[in-house]
Amino acid sequence: MAVSAIVKDGSIVETAAQTSTEASKNVKANNGYDKDAFMQLLVAQMKYQDPLEPTSNTEYISQYATFSQVEQLQNMAGTMELSRASTMVGKTVEISTTTAKGEDKLVEGIVDYVKYEGNKAYVSVNGDLYPADQVTAVIDETYNTAYNLANKLAEAINSLPRLSELTLNDLEAVSTLVEGFDNMTVYQQSFLDKSYQDLLKQYSDRMEELVMIAEKEAESKAEAEKAGETKAEESNTVKEETEANEALDEEEKVSPVEEV
Numbered sequence: 001m002a003v004s005a006i007v008k009d010g011s012i013v014e015t016a017a018q019t020s021t022e023a024s025k026n027v028k029a030n031n032g033y034d035k036d037a038f039m040q041l042l043v044a045q046m047k048y049q050d051p052l053e054p055t056s057n058t059e060y061i062s063q064y065a066t067f068s069q070v071e072q073l074q075n076m077a078g079t080m081e082l083s084r085a086s087t088m089v090g091k092t093v094e095i096s097t098t099t100a101k102g103e104d105k106l107v108e109g110i111v112d113y114v115k116y117e118g119n120k121a122y123v124s125v126n127g128d129l130y131p132a133d134q135v136t137a138v139i140d141e142t143y144n145t146a147y148n149l150a151n152k153l154a155e156a157i158n159s160l161p162r163l164s165e166l167t168l169n170d171l172e173a174v175s176t177l178v179e180g181f182d183n184m185t186v187y188q189q190s191f192l193d194k195s196y197q198d199l200l201k202q203y204s205d206r207m208e209e210l211v212m213i214a215e216k217e218a219e220s221k222a223e224a225e226k227a228g229e230t231k232a233e234e235s236n237t238v239k240e241e242t243e244a245n246e247a248l249d250e251e252e253k254v255s256p257v258e259e260v
């Protein structure tokens with residue numbers, strides 16, 4: 001029959017298995033096994049070993065060798081983590097972290113510097129320190145620029161009125177967007193969704209139609225004004241000639257013709 005617990009002086013004494021289990025829990029809570037956790041397990045094993053069947057020296061030596069390997073691997077992992085974190089300095093990164101309220105949060109910014117503390121690397125982003133292992137993405141500057149340009153252009157397109165409500169007052173806004181898109185590289189243009197590219201083309205075409213309509217109306221108005229001015233000039237000329245003839249007739253009536 002197995003003994004589930006040992007009672008001594010009215011208190012339950014932890015068994016070796018229970019101690020090892022608690023140590024394992026503490027280790028797992030500390031992001032995996034490290035050299036300190038390994039030492040705790042080794043000490044617990046020595047403390048609670050069966051005195052009738054003690055662990056042999058050979059086994060202890062083997063475990064110590066394993067402990068040394070764990071320590072070396074941990075130091076190597078720390079060096080690699082610091083090296084990896086150092087390459088992020090000056091680059092834009094995305095960090096997945098948790099707020100004080102337990103809410104998931106994505107932080108994006110440029111790594112200002114790297115700090116190594118307690119065998120762990122931390123990156124400084126937007127004035128705050130984050131564990132390097134929370135970095136989920138390192139964003140290329142060219143990619144980041146293209147992505148941001150496409151987002152801003154899409155937002156600007158969304159702010160335009162409907163095609164049916166477009167007027168010449170929107171000429172500057174549409175022209176600026178079209179010019180901005182044309183000045184983007186092919187790589188940057190590829191980040192703008194095809195639907196937005198098509199929509200921008202529709203706005204451009206509609207604005208050209210409105211400009212043509214306005215120009216034709218202006219030409220028609222100018223021609224009408226010119227025709228009116230010509231007609232007015234002709235009318236004035238006829239009127240002047242008539243007045244001149246009438247004046248001449250009056251002079252002939254007033255001044256008799258002298259006989260030779």
